[in-house]
Amino acid sequence: MQPFEYVRATDPAAGVAAAAALAGSRYLAGGTNLVDLMKEEVERPPRVVDITRLPLRQVQRTRGGLSLGALLTNTETANHPLVRENYPLLSQAIVAGASGQLRNMATNGGNLLQRTRCNYFYDLATPCNKRQPGSGCAARDGRNRIHAVLGWSEACVATYPGDMANALYALDAAVRVRTPAGAERLIPVTELHRLPGDTPQRDTTLEPGELILGIELPVAAAAFARHAHYLKVRDRASYAFAMVSVAAALELDGQRIRQARVVLGSVAHKPWRSAVAEAALVGQSVGEAAFRQAGQLALQDARPLAHNGYKVELGRRAVERALMRAARLA
Numbered sequence: 092m093q094p095f096e097y098v099r100a101t102d103p104a105a106g107v108a109a110a111a112a113l114a115g116s117r118y119l120a121g122g123t124n125l126v127d128l129m130k131e132e133v134e135r136p137p138r139v140v141d142i143t144r145l146p147l148r149q150v151q152r153t154r155g156g157l158s159l160g161a162l163l164t165n166t167e168t169a170n171h172p173l174v175r176e177n178y179p180l181l182s183q184a185i186v187a188g189a190s191g192q193l194r195n196m197a198t199n200g201g202n203l204l205q206r207t208r209c210n211y212f213y214d215l216a217t218p219c220n221k222r223q224p225g226s227g228c229a230a231r232d233g234r235n236r237i238h239a240v241l242g243w244s245e246a247c248v249a250t251y252p253g254d255m256a257n258a259l260y261a262l263d264a265a266v267r268v269r270t271p272a273g274a275e276r277l278i279p280v281t282e283l284h285r286l287p288g289d290t291p292q293r294d295t296t297l298e299p300g301e302l303i304l305g306i307e308l309p310v311a312a313a314a315f316a317r318h319a320h321y322l323k324v325r326d327r328a329s330y331a332f333a334m335v336s337v338a339a340a341l342e343l344d345g346q347r348i349r350q351a352r353v354v355l356g357s358v359a360h361k362p363w364r365s366a367v368a369e370a371a372l373v374g375q376s377v378g379e380a381a382f383r384q385a386g387q388l389a390l391q392d393a394r395p396l397a398h399n400g401y402k403v404e405l406g407r408r409a410v411e412r413a414l415m416r417a418a419r420l421a
């Protein structure tokens with residue numbers, strides 16, 4: 092591991108100032124991704140700003156909904172009664188991720204910012220535009236079974252691997268951020284992650300030094316509490332990243348769909364919310380026909396690589412299955 096400077100932040104302003112003052116600094120919270128990356132020398136920050144003592148662990152009802160601190164652990168978030176009652180999709184998605192031990196350490200902010208699990212990203216002997224811009228992409232013509240089928244570019248075909256963010260996309264959450272200028276801004280979570288384009292080294296729209304303070308869940312998203320399901324398809328039953336995952340949510344008026352949410356995970360460089368599938372579901376009756384069509388629409392723009400064509404049909408069926416379960420028909 093490369094030597095680095097360690098700074099412990101005493102308040103958010105001091106933490107942001109310390110990170111913004113030295114390019115390439117990283118925030119340390121649960122450390123479940125960053126420390127691995129540093130040990131492998133994929134990440135070599137000159138300064139690590141420890142934010143674990145900051146007061147960002149609240150679960151608070153607000154006029155707009157529910158505010159979750161960035162430093163709440165994934166376990167604390169998934170188990171909280173207000174989350175389970177109003178946003179069960181979020182609890183389901185978190186529990187589908189990682190292992191119990193990791194969820195006890197991982198924080199909400201860090202979970203959102205976890206980096207891809209592309210094997211070549213971790214292998215310093217291979218070219219990788221995300222790790223070393225301009226070096227090439229070993230996965231494009233390499234083994235790309237776990238890679239993207241939507242939204243990829245010639246520069247990078249990696250996927251975003253998380254589960255929690257998929258649910259937050261479906262729930263129209265927002266991320267509250269502190270900027271180096273001392274201001275706070277709200278970013279709709281759907282605008283937090285980026286597609287790779289020509290700059291895959293940038294995973295998110297955060298500016299250097301910006302610190303995630305918390306996640307805001309809108310009260311309106313509680314309308315999905317009764318009909319939501321998180322489906323994760325993976326190589327083994329637990330402690331594995333998804334091949335494809337789906338966050339599905341419905342608001343029903345009897346058997347009629349009033350609102351729908353369809354978000355696919357592990358198919359693109361960011362959670363993939365399908366506006367076309369959601370729009371097609373509105374006004375329809377719940378059932379296989381509507382849900383199958385939603386699956387077809389959600390994958391209609393898929394461009395599989397050499398080894399991941401299976402994700403297209405798997406994605407279609409996973410959307411159908413997740414919606415069936417959300418509607419309690421399966």
Ligand code: SF4
Nearest residue numbers: 209219228247248249
């Ligand atoms: Fe690197 Fe992205 Fe290519 Fe993987 S897919 S090798 S992360 S550039």
